[in-house]
Amino acid sequence: MDRILECLERCYDLAEAHFGRRFERPRVTLDLRGQRAGVAYLSRNLLRFNRQMYQDNTEDFLQQTVPHEVAHLIADAVFGSRIRPHGPEWKAIMTEVYGLPPKRCHDYPVPARRATRYFYRCGCPAPVPFTPQRHAWVGRGRRYQCRRCGDMLRFTGQQQRA
Numbered sequence: 001m002d003r004i005l006e007c008l009e010r011c012y013d014l015a016e017a018h019f020g021r022r023f024e025r026p027r028v029t030l031d032l033r034g035q036r037a038g039v040a041y042l043s044r045n046l047l048r049f050n051r052q053m054y055q056d057n058t059e060d061f062l063q064q065t066v067p068h069e070v071a072h073l074i075a076d077a078v079f080g081s082r083i084r085p086h087g088p089e090w091k092a093i094m095t096e097v098y099g100l101p102p103k104r105c106h107d108y109p110v111p112a113r114r115a116t117r118y119f120y121r122c123g124c125p126a127p128v129p130f131t132p133q134r135h136a137w138v139g140r141g142r143r144y145q146c147r148r149c150g151d152m153l154r155f156t157g158q159q160q161r162a
């Protein structure tokens with residue numbers, strides 16, 4: 001976290017020198033999960049980063065992701081909230097203030113998601129695990145038959161995170 005805050009401070013120094021004004025520092029958390037590396041909450045002046053991706057890609061994260069998210073806050077402070085998130089104002093901050101390519105997305109590997117399994121029953125002794133996708137199809141009316149005993153598979157109400 002120290003290195004993120006250090007990097008953040010450098011990003012703000014550069015932006016303040018460029019725009020000739022002060023910017024209020026955001027609150028920073030490392031509690032983001034899932035596919036995104038970072039998210040900027042403009043109205044709350046909050047940055048959330050993905051701890052797992054930070055740990056797995058630290059150098060690139062400090063070089064790209066932190067400035068990327070800071071640029072969203074700076075763009076909002078300078079140009080207001082009507083601009084597009086990755087529009088020309090944000091891009092200009094990335095290239096002119098940070099000297100970085102204005103890439104929209106990170107290319108870090110997304111940590112494997114712990115998939116939920118839904119258990120179905122038929123005439124066989126063991127329950128059959130369904131993927132979330134398959135379970136969703138059942139919710140939309142699709143029915144599945146057990147290939148071994150021929151019974152229709154029915155949801156047991158049980159689910160488990162792998």
Ligand SMILES: [Zn+2]
Pocket residue numbers: 068072085086104
């Ligand atoms: Zn972005």
Ligand SMILES: [Zn+2]
Pocket residue numbers: 122123124146147148149150151
């Ligand atoms: Zn069966």
